Amino acid sequence: MLVIRPIIQEDYPALHQCAVESGHGFTSLPVNEEQLRNRIDHSIDSFQKDVTEPGVEGYLMVGQDSVTGEVTGTTGIEAAVGLDSPFYNYHISKVVHFSRKLDVHNVVKVLTFGSNYTGSTEICTLFLRPEYREGLNGRLMSKARFLMMAEHPHRFSDTIFAEMRGVSDKEGESPFWKWLQKHFFSIDFTEADYLTGIGYKGFIADLMPKLPIYVSLLSKEAQAVIGKVHDNTKPALKLLENEGFRCRGYVDIFDAGPTVECDLRSIESVRNSFKAKVIITEHSSSQQYLIANTSFENFRATATTAAYDKATDTVHLTPEAAEALQVDVDDYVRLLAQ
Numbered sequence: 001m002l003v004i005r006p007i008i009q010e011d012y013p014a015l016h017q018c019a020v021e022s023g024h025g026f027t028s029l030p031v032n033e034e035q036l037r038n039r040i041d042h043s044i045d046s047f048q049k050d051v052t053e054p055g056v057e058g059y060l061m062v063g064q065d066s067v068t069g070e071v072t073g074t075t076g077i078e079a080a081v082g083l084d085s086p087f088y089n090y091h092i093s094k095v096v097h098f099s100r101k102l103d104v105h106n107v108v109k110v111l112t113f114g115s116n117y118t119g120s121t122e123i124c125t126l127f128l129r130p131e132y133r134e135g136l137n138g139r140l141m142s143k144a145r146f147l148m149m150a151e152h153p154h155r156f157s158d159t160i161f162a163e164m165r166g167v168s169d170k171e172g173e174s175p176f177w178k179w180l181q182k183h184f185f186s187i188d189f190t191e192a193d194y195l196t197g198i199g200y201k202g203f204i205a206d207l208m209p210k211l212p213i214y215v216s217l218l219s220k221e222a223q224a225v226i227g228k229v230h231d232n233t234k235p236a237l238k239l240l241e242n243e244g245f246r247c248r249g250y251v252d253i254f255d256a257g258p259t260v261e262c263d264l265r266s267i268e269s270v271r272n273s274f275k276a277k278v279i280i281t282e283h284s285s286s287q288q289y290l291i292a293n294t295s296f297e298n299f300r301a302t303a304t305t306a307a308y309d310k311a312t313d314t315v316h317l318t319p320e321a322a323e324a325l326q327v328d329v330d331d332y333v334r335l336l337a338q
Helices: 009-022 033-048 137-151 175-183 189-197 202-207 220-225 231-243 268-272 319-325
Strands: 002-006 058-065 071-078 089-099 104-114 121-128 159-163 246-251 258-263 274-280 288-293 301-305 307-309 314-317 332-337
Touching: 002 033, 002 137, 009 033, 009 058, 009 071, 009 121, 033 058, 058 137, 071 137, 121 137, 137 231, 137 268, 137 288, 137 301, 137 332, 175 220, 231 258, 231 268, 268 332, 274 319, 288 314, 288 319, 301 319, 314 319, 314 332
Parallel strands: 121 159, 274 314
Antiparallel strands: 002 058, 002 301, 058 071, 071 121, 089 104, 089 246, 159 258, 246 258, 274 332, 288 301, 288 332, 307 314
C-alpha cells in the first residue's frame, strides 16, 4: 500500500535520489543538498503553521511503501507563489498589424514577460520513481493534493496552477532556451534551470528581454516547442486536463512548457470528493477509492478498496487501511471514487 505523508528530515536521502532520477528540466528538485534540506525544513514548518489564508507556505509530501518503508516519490504544493521571490512567465498574445491604405492585415503572436501568477497556488514537484508507476500510484500522488485542498481550502488560493515540463533533448537542452541564450544569455539551459532551482533568480530579471518578443522572429525549432510538453510529462498533463485544468496562454520562460490552471472549486476531485465516518471491519470491497484523513499536520492519503454506505454516511475500512490513514472508529475521512 502506498501512503502519502508530509516529508520529514529522515527522508533527505530519498529526496536526493528523486532529484537525481528526475533529470534536467525538473526545476523544483535541484541536486543541491542545501536547497533540498531547506525545502524539507520549510515544509515541516509550513505543516505546523496555523494559517487563515495562503502565504509563503510550501507543503512537500512523499509516497511511502507501507510494507518496505521505501520512499517512492514526491508531490508538493506552494500555497502562494511570488510573495518571497519573483515568479516569472511568458504570456502568449496577439498583435494586429493593419494598413487600410496598403490592404495589409497581419496577426502575429508575441511573448510578454510578466508575473501573472503571483499569489496563486502551484501544484509542483510531482515525481514517481519508475518502478512504482503502476496501478493507482500516479493518480494518488497527484490527487492527494486535491483531497487536501478540498478539506483545507483556506490554506490555498482560488486559482490553482501547474507548470508542465517543456521539450528538451536527452542532454537536457531546450530548443526554446537555445534561441534566448544566443540573443540574451551566456549560460546553457541546464545551468539556468539549476540556478533557478536553487533560488538564484535575479539573473532572469537582469537579462530577460523586457519588451514583447515576436514569435515569428524565433528559430523554427523554438517556435515548434512553445506550449508543448516533454514526452515524460504527457501522462501528468492528461490527468490534470481530466481534472479541468486548461492552458490560458502562459508558458515557462526557460523551455516554453505550458502552464495549466483551474479554479479550486472547479477541480473534479475537489467537487466529487466527500466525507464519511469510519467503521473498521475485516471485510473488503471491490470499489476502489482514494482516501485521505482530515488532519493537516498529520495528513495521510492512500488508495484502497472500501465499502461506502450512503444511507448512514459511513465507510468500512480494513484495519490495514485505517492504520495507514491513522484513523480510528468514528473519525472522518475524505473519499474519491476511482
